[in-house]
Amino acid sequence: xxxxxxxxxxxxxxxxxxxxxxxxxxxxxxxxxxxxxxxxxxxxxxxxxxxxxxxxxxxxxxxxxxxxxxxxxxxxxxxxxxxxxxxxxxxxxxxxxxxxxxxxxxxxxxxxxxxxxxxxxxxxxxxxxxxxxxxxxxxxxxxxxxxxxxxxxxxxxxxxxxxxxxxxxxxxxxxxxxxxxxxxxxxxxxxxxxxxxxxxxxxxxxxxxxxxxxxxxxxxxxxxxxxxxxxxxxxxxxxxxxxxxxxxxxxxxxxxxxxxxxxxxxxxxxxxxxxxxxxxxxxxxxxxxxxxxxxxx
Amino acid sequence: xxxxxxxxxxxxxxxxxxxxxxxxxxxxxxxxxxxxxxxxxxxxxxxxxxxxxxxxxxxxxxxxxxxxxxxxxxxxxxxxxxxxxxxxxxxxxxxxxxxxxxxxxxxxxxxxxxxxxxxxxxxxxxxxxxxxxxxxxxxxxxxxxxxxxxxxxxxxxxxxxxxxxxxxxxxxxxxxxxxxxxxxxxxxxxxxxxxxxxxxxxxxxxxxxxxxxxxxxxxxxxxxxxxxxxxxxxxxxxxxxxxxxxxxxxxxxxxxxxxxxxxxxxxxxxxxxxxxxxxxxxxxxxxxxxxxxxxxxxxxxxxxxxxxxxxxxxxxxxxxxxxxxxxxxxxxxxxxxxxxxxxxxxxxxxxxxxxxxxxxxxxxxx
Amino acid sequence: xxxxxxxxxxxxxxxxxxxxxxxxxxxxxxxxxxxxxxxxxxxxxxxxxxxxxxxxxxxxxxxxxxxxxxxxxxxxxxxxxxxxxxxxxxxxxxxxxxxxxxxxxxxxxxxxxxxxxxxxxxxxxxxxxxxxxxxxxxxxxxxxxxxxxxxxxxxxxxxxxxxxxxxxxxxxxxxxxxxxxxxxxxxxxxxxxxxxxxxxxxxxxxxxxxxxxxxxxxxxxxxxxxxxxxxxxxxxxxxxxxxxxxxxxxxxxxxxxxxxxxxxxxxxxxxxxx
Ligand SMILES: Nc1ncnc2c1ncn2[C@@H]1O[C@H](COP(=O)(O)OP(=O)(O)OP(=O)(O)O)[C@@H](O)[C@H]1O
Ligand SMILES: [Mg+2]
Numbered sequence: 001x002x003x004x005x006x007x008x009x010x011x012x013x014x015x016x017x018x019x020x021x022x023x024x025x026x027x028x029x030x031x032x033x034x035x036x037x038x039x040x041x042x043x044x045x046x047x048x049x050x051x052x053x054x055x056x057x058x059x060x061x062x063x064x065x066x067x068x069x070x071x072x073x074x075x076x077x078x079x080x081x082x083x084x085x086x087x088x089x090x091x092x093x094x095x096x097x098x099x100x101x102x103x104x105x106x107x108x109x110x111x112x113x114x115x116x117x118x119x120x121x122x123x124x125x126x127x128x129x130x131x132x133x134x135x136x137x138x139x140x141x142x143x144x145x146x147x148x149x150x151x152x153x154x155x156x157x158x159x160x161x162x163x164x165x166x167x168x169x170x171x172x173x174x175x176x177x178x179x180x181x182x183x184x185x186x187x188x189x190x191x192x193x194x195x196x197x198x199x200x201x202x203x204x205x206x207x208x209x210x211x212x213x214x215x216x217x218x219x220x221x222x223x224x225x226x227x228x229x230x231x232x233x234x235x236x237x238x239x240x241x242x243x244x245x246x247x248x249x250x251x252x253x254x255x256x257x258x259x260x261x262x263x264x265x266x267x268x269x270x271x272x273x274x275x276x277x278x279x280x281x282x283x284x285x286x287x288x289x290x291x292x293x294x295x296x297x
Numbered sequence: 298x299x300x301x302x303x304x305x306x307x308x309x310x311x312x313x314x315x316x317x318x319x320x321x322x323x324x325x326x327x328x329x330x331x332x333x334x335x336x337x338x339x340x341x342x343x344x345x346x347x348x349x350x351x352x353x354x355x356x357x358x359x360x361x362x363x364x365x366x367x368x369x370x371x372x373x374x375x376x377x378x379x380x381x382x383x384x385x386x387x388x389x390x391x392x393x394x395x396x397x398x399x400x401x402x403x404x405x406x407x408x409x410x411x412x413x414x415x416x417x418x419x420x421x422x423x424x425x426x427x428x429x430x431x432x433x434x435x436x437x438x439x440x441x442x443x444x445x446x447x448x449x450x451x452x453x454x455x456x457x458x459x460x461x462x463x464x465x466x467x468x469x470x471x472x473x474x475x476x477x478x479x480x481x482x483x484x485x486x487x488x489x490x491x492x493x494x495x496x497x498x499x500x501x502x503x504x505x506x507x508x509x510x511x512x513x514x515x516x517x518x519x520x521x522x523x524x525x526x527x528x529x530x531x532x533x534x535x536x537x538x539x540x541x542x543x544x545x546x547x548x549x550x551x552x553x554x555x556x557x558x559x560x561x562x563x564x565x566x567x568x569x570x571x572x573x574x575x576x577x578x579x580x581x582x583x584x585x586x587x588x589x590x591x592x593x594x595x596x597x598x599x600x601x602x603x604x605x606x607x608x609x610x611x612x613x614x615x616x617x618x619x620x621x622x623x624x625x626x627x628x629x630x631x632x633x634x635x636x637x638x639x640x641x642x643x644x645x646x647x648x649x650x651x652x653x654x655x656x657x658x659x660x661x662x663x
Numbered sequence: 664x665x666x667x668x669x670x671x672x673x674x675x676x677x678x679x680x681x682x683x684x685x686x687x688x689x690x691x692x693x694x695x696x697x698x699x700x701x702x703x704x705x706x707x708x709x710x711x712x713x714x715x716x717x718x719x720x721x722x723x724x725x726x727x728x729x730x731x732x733x734x735x736x737x738x739x740x741x742x743x744x745x746x747x748x749x750x751x752x753x754x755x756x757x758x759x760x761x762x763x764x765x766x767x768x769x770x771x772x773x774x775x776x777x778x779x780x781x782x783x784x785x786x787x788x789x790x791x792x793x794x795x796x797x798x799x800x801x802x803x804x805x806x807x808x809x810x811x812x813x814x815x816x817x818x819x820x821x822x823x824x825x826x827x828x829x830x831x832x833x834x835x836x837x838x839x840x841x842x843x844x845x846x847x848x849x850x851x852x853x854x855x856x857x858x859x860x861x862x863x864x865x866x867x868x869x870x871x872x873x874x875x876x877x878x879x880x881x882x883x884x885x886x887x888x889x890x891x892x893x894x895x896x897x898x899x900x901x902x903x904x905x906x907x908x909x910x911x912x913x914x915x916x917x918x919x920x921x922x923x924x925x926x927x928x929x930x931x932x933x934x935x936x937x
Binding site for chain 3: 015018029032036106113122125132142234238287
Binding site: 347348349368369370372374375376378380382383384385386395396399400443447 | 828830831833834835836837838839840841844849852853855
């Protein structure tokens with residue numbers, strides 16, 4: 001009788017029972033570490049230090065903004081990479097989606113093949129790309145020479161390393177933006193297009209006046225999502241260039257990693273991390289506002 | 298063998314009172330219909346009986362046992378939902394068997410019970426189909442079967458027929474009544490369709506804004522509506538309600554407004570004498586207004602002139618939409634009368650069947 | 664008439680030509696890696712390569728002989744399997760509760776948790792994990808993966824749970840089912856599509872993840888991506904073995920996702936991906 005009452009009680013409080021595990025994991029592995037990160041950003045903690053961590057106020061931030069010339073440069077490199085690859089993904093993805101928005105033989109096979117870059121392990125593919133981009137033995141320079149073009153140093157040169165990385169990022173993610181936009185295109189209502197055809201609009205006019213405005217929520221959402229993703233890219237850069245040559249591709253993510261696990265400046269790395277987190281938080285708020293306004297979820 | 302007693306039940310959503318001080322006793326085997334306009338709290342009341350909604354205050358009993366705060370699974374109540382709510386991932390057999398399985402009934406017995414129920418409802422051939430392979434009517438039968446199969450103490454129906462087309466609705470109505478007569482389960486049936494209420498209920502409860510307006514048999518409610526709301530809600534087309542003033546002329550009471558001047562027969566005057574020179578509502582059912590076509594007796598004190606706005610021939614009768622000065626109303630008239638749009642004719646009101654409501658409280662006077 | 668048909672034909676031809684070009688651009692690295700993995704040391708690095716050279720399995724032999732490949736593969740499999748199981752157990756009930764009591768601040772937190780850069784989580788984790796003895800353990804890796812799997816799963820599953828009509832649940836309660844029983848017997852079977860989608864995408868995320876195990880795993884629990892990274896340092900210009908190692912690393916995830924292609928595409932189209 002008593003055990004039955006306990007069972008009944010638990011069953012009524014089920015929502016707490018149900019959310020507790022997820023809540024605990026996220027508190028322990030997200031909330032507390034975030035707090036810890038921000039706190040560490042105000043200390044001089046180093047990886048090997050035993051017990052003598054001191055609170056040093058905003059010294060780490062002062063150091064970043066006024067004493068470490070590479071910090072501002074790495075912000076620039078991060079933005080360069082993130083914005084460049086986001087714009088590239090959207091324009092190429094949209095172009096391909098428009099081009100493929102029809103029915104054709106072999107559609108299924110085509111889509112399957114295009115999924116490969118998204119699925120394949122990024123570290124493995126980065127390795128493959130670094131071999132393809134090898135200035136001496138790589139295939140890319142060989143194909144350029146077939147076209148009568150001079151070879152490039154790709155990731156081995158300070159001026160070409162970021163464009164090369166962006167190129168790989170595009171290879172990796174354009175198929176995805178394309179699939180998303182294609183799904184968006186296919187879900188657009190038919191009526192406006194039919195009405196415009198009746199009104200005698202040209203293809204281009206239809207694109208500018210109907211397709212783009214209708215597709216705009218998808219594009220904008222994707223833009224923000226890809227931008228945030230671009231600000232977080234680590235694997236590719238770390239494997240292919242390691243931030244080099246001469247720190248020319250050392251974005252914030254790489255810099256934080258190097259400061260923390262290479263130079264063991266944990267306090268300083270945490271300050272940089274807090275800064276990155278703040279930027280992402282601001283974009284998230286924007287994204288959330290937009291999502292609430294335009295979309296039901 | 299179950300009675301239901303609902304005692305002074307209230308339900309608040311925040312500040313909004315959806316059900317107000319609602320009391321009702323339902324006898325064993327009764328088929329009660331709850332009817333009222335959309336949003337009047339019918340579903341809320343039903344869900345409180347089922348245990349799907351908490352009760353703010355008041356008590357609910359089944360067979361003397363207090364169930365107000367009991368979880369739904371223990372109440373032994375079955376509910377048929379408007380959108381069927383079948384388990385989409387189970388075939389018809391499993392849908393019916395689910396509750397029995399939970400009660401740990403032995404397998405052969407489950408099989409037999411399900412088979413019997415399915416045959417009763419004529420869904421024996423669909424036992425292996427999934428809900429998305431059934432038509433609306435078939436789904437509704439399965440939903441009904443799921444309720445019947447476990448022989449609950451009380452059946453609840455929440456507008457079970459409103460997703461069906463008109464013809465199917467008619468036949469399902471008869472079927473539900475037929476089943477009720479065979480099994481004789483205590484049932485509460487919610488609808489906002491007054492026709493459904495009139496044809497199905499042994500007793501009808503009319504609700505408005507969370508409170509009971511009238512509780513009675515269909516005939517009682519039709520003939521003696523307690524107030525203007527009930528009068529306007531029941532009947533199709535509804536009772537015509539016109540505002541007018543009571544006057545006294547040469548010893549007779551008259552109902553007077555701009556377009557009419559009708560004598561009130563003596564047997565109706567008792568309650569009305571205190572209303573002389575006051576505003577009241579005069580209610581006349583459409584069948585209590587007739588044309589003078591066949592009648593030799595010309596204009597007496599119960600006729601009035603009206604303009605014909607629209608003629609709806611329905612075959613066995615015709616509905617004439619009339620306008621007399623500002624008042625609009627409908628008359629149900631013999632199809633043999635030739636009445637056409639645009640005419641202005643004399644009509645007769647059968648004042649002996651008229652109903653009067655207080656001008657302020659809208660309660661029935663006589 | 665004739666002219667119209669010819670133009671149509673040319674149009675179609677042009678379309679397929681462009682299509683083949685696009686496929687080549689995106690699929691070429693896979694053809695290259697599949698080819699190179701079977702070439703001997705001389706031909707693997709040759710430009711132009713000899714397409715007719717006899718294939719060899721030497722590269723794969725070398726990968727397997729290099730200490731640790733097999734054990735890293737096992738580690739990866741264990742971590743992925745544990746993460747996906749734990750993820751369903753933890754996230755599904757939470758997603759269900761949130762779907763039935765959705766509030767704005769919850770949605771924002773779930774979104775933000777997906778957006779936060781992994782490197783910023785990693786710094787504090789490293790310290791905490793070392794202190795708690797979670798460093799270089801399966802549990803540690805599973806927990807790190809759960810941190811991104813839980814918000815993503817909740818986000819994706821919300822829609823699926825919201826599509827389950829409340830009335831169906833209520834019918835089950837009235838039929839005599841407890842809340843837990845209703846969840847297990849009625850609700851979960853109805854979101855099967857979402858569960859397969861999340862498992863497919865989750866397999867991909869967890870198999871491919873590099874940054875967390877790079878820092879949080881040691882010799883005992885090293886996963887395949889970390890192995891490949893180390894293998895690259897050891898075999899700088901030896902294209903054959905490197906290609907073989909890359910191929911072996913990505914083959915399982917590609918096969919798994921292709922089997923569940925339909926669900927993968929749904930998931931991608933849903934979230935705009937990660
Ligand atoms: N969960 C809720 N929260 C707040 N208000 C509610 C809730 N459920 C119902 N209401 C309100 O309570 C009132 C009664 O609702 P109810 O669903 O019982 O109406 P109903 O009589 O069944 O109407 P219908 O014929 O349209 O089904 C409505 O005004 C409705 O807006
Ligand atoms: Mg209702």
